[in-house]
Amino acid sequence: MPAFARYLxxxxxxxxxxxxxxxxxxxxxxxVPSPLIGKPAPGFSLPRLHxxxxxxxxxxxxxxxxxxxxxxxxxxxxxxxxGVLMALARSGRVPIYGLNYxxxxxxxxxxxxxxxxxxxxxAVDAEGRVGIDxxxxxxxETYVLDRDGVIRHKHIGVLTAEDVEExxxxxxxxxxxxxx
Amino acid sequence: xxxxxxxxVLLLLFGTAGFAAGPEQFGFSSDxxxxxxxxxxxxxxxxxxxxxxxxxxxxxxxxDLRREVYRLMQAGRSDAEIAQFMVDRYGDFVLYRPPVKxxxxxxxxxxxxxxxxxxxxxVRTVRRRNTQDAPRFSAADQARLNAILGEDSDxxxxx
Numbered sequence: 001m002p003a004f005a006r007y008l009x010x011x012x013x014x015x016x017x018x019x020x021x022x023x024x025x026x027x028x029x030x031x032v033p034s035p036l037i038g039k040p041a042p043g044f045s046l047p048r049l050h051x052x053x054x055x056x057x058x059x060x061x062x063x064x065x066x067x068x069x070x071x072x073x074x075x076x077x078x079x080x081x082x083g084v085l086m087a088l089a090r091s092g093r094v095p096i097y098g099l100n101y102x103x104x105x106x107x108x109x110x111x112x113x114x115x116x117x118x119x120x121x122x123a124v125d126a127e128g129r130v131g132i133d134x135x136x137x138x139x140x141e142t143y144v145l146d147r148d149g150v151i152r153h154k155h156i157g158v159l160t161a162e163d164v165e166e167x168x169x170x171x172x173x174x175x176x177x178x179x180x
Numbered sequence: 181x182x183x184x185x186x187x188x189v190l191l192l193l194f195g196t197a198g199f200a201a202g203p204e205q206f207g208f209s210s211d212x213x214x215x216x217x218x219x220x221x222x223x224x225x226x227x228x229x230x231x232x233x234x235x236x237x238x239x240x241x242x243x244d245l246r247r248e249v250y251r252l253m254q255a256g257r258s259d260a261e262i263a264q265f266m267v268d269r270y271g272d273f274v275l276y277r278p279p280v281k282x283x284x285x286x287x288x289x290x291x292x293x294x295x296x297x298x299x300x301x302x303v304r305t306v307r308r309r310n311t312q313d314a315p316r317f318s319a320a321d322q323a324r325l326n327a328i329l330g331e332d333s334d335x336x337x338x339x
Contacts, residue, residue: 029230032271032273033271033273034271035267035268035269035270035271036269102240127244128241129248132244132245132248132269133269134269135269135270135271137227137228137241138227138228138241
C-alpha cells in the first residue's frame, strides 16, 4: 500500500460518519412509524357525533376503501387541512370517516357547522381510549383502510393537496384494483 | 488498585437512572406495586415530548398513557405485557430504552466497536513509533550535522 494511503483511513472514517449523520439528521422524529400498517384496524364502538344514540364501529367501515381522519377543534393543524378534506369529500373519490379525538361534542358539532362537514360519519372518542388503540399521538392523523378493514397507510400531520394527489389517492386506487 | 479510582466515575455515569415520579396519585395496594408503576412509566417514552419518559412529561398523551399503564396493572397484566401493549400500538420507539435486536445492534454495540478500532490504531501507532530506528547518516553528513548543531562527535556541546 502506498504511503499516503494511510492518511486515507481517517478520511474514509470521517466520510462514513458524515454520511451516517447526514442520513440521521434528515430523519424526522415526529414521524413515528406505525406498527399497525398491514394489520386490521383496532375494533372500536363509539357514539356518533350527529346521532348520539347510535354507534359507529369498525364494521361500518368494512367493504370499502376508506379514510379515517383523527381531528379535534383544539387542533390548529386540523383547521389547516380542512379545506383539503372538504375538497376530497366533494370529489366523492373516497369516503372519509372522522374520529373526534379528546374533544367536546358540542364544540365539535359547532366547528363542523361553521367550517363544513367532510365526514360520512364521525365517532366521538372523548377519552382518547380508541386513539391509544390506534396509536394516535397527535392530531391530525389520517389512516387509509382497505376493503377488509386493514390499515394500509398512516399519514401523520396536516394533509396537503399534494399528499392527497401523490400518496393517498394513488393508494386508494391500488387498493380498489386489488379486489378485481 | 489504581483502577478503583475509576469506579466512582463509572458509578456516576451509569448509576443514576434519572427516576421521576408521575404527578398523578393513583391508589396502589402496596408499595411494591407503586414501585412497579414508577418503573414502568420511567421506561416508556412520551411520544409528544420525545426526550422525556412518561413519568417526566406533562403532555396530555403522557397523562393518558400513565392512566392506561395503571389500568393495565389493575387488570393484572405483567410488565412485559404492558410494554408489549404499548409497542403494539406505538412501535419500538415507545420504549425509552431501545430493545436489543438486529436493527439496533449498531446502536448498542457500535460505540464499543469504534472504541476498539480507535484503541487498535493507537496501540499500533505507539508501537511503531517506539521501534523506529534513528535515521542513519554517512560519516561526512554526520560531521556536517555536528558542525551545524555545535556538538562534537560524542554529542556533547562544543564550547
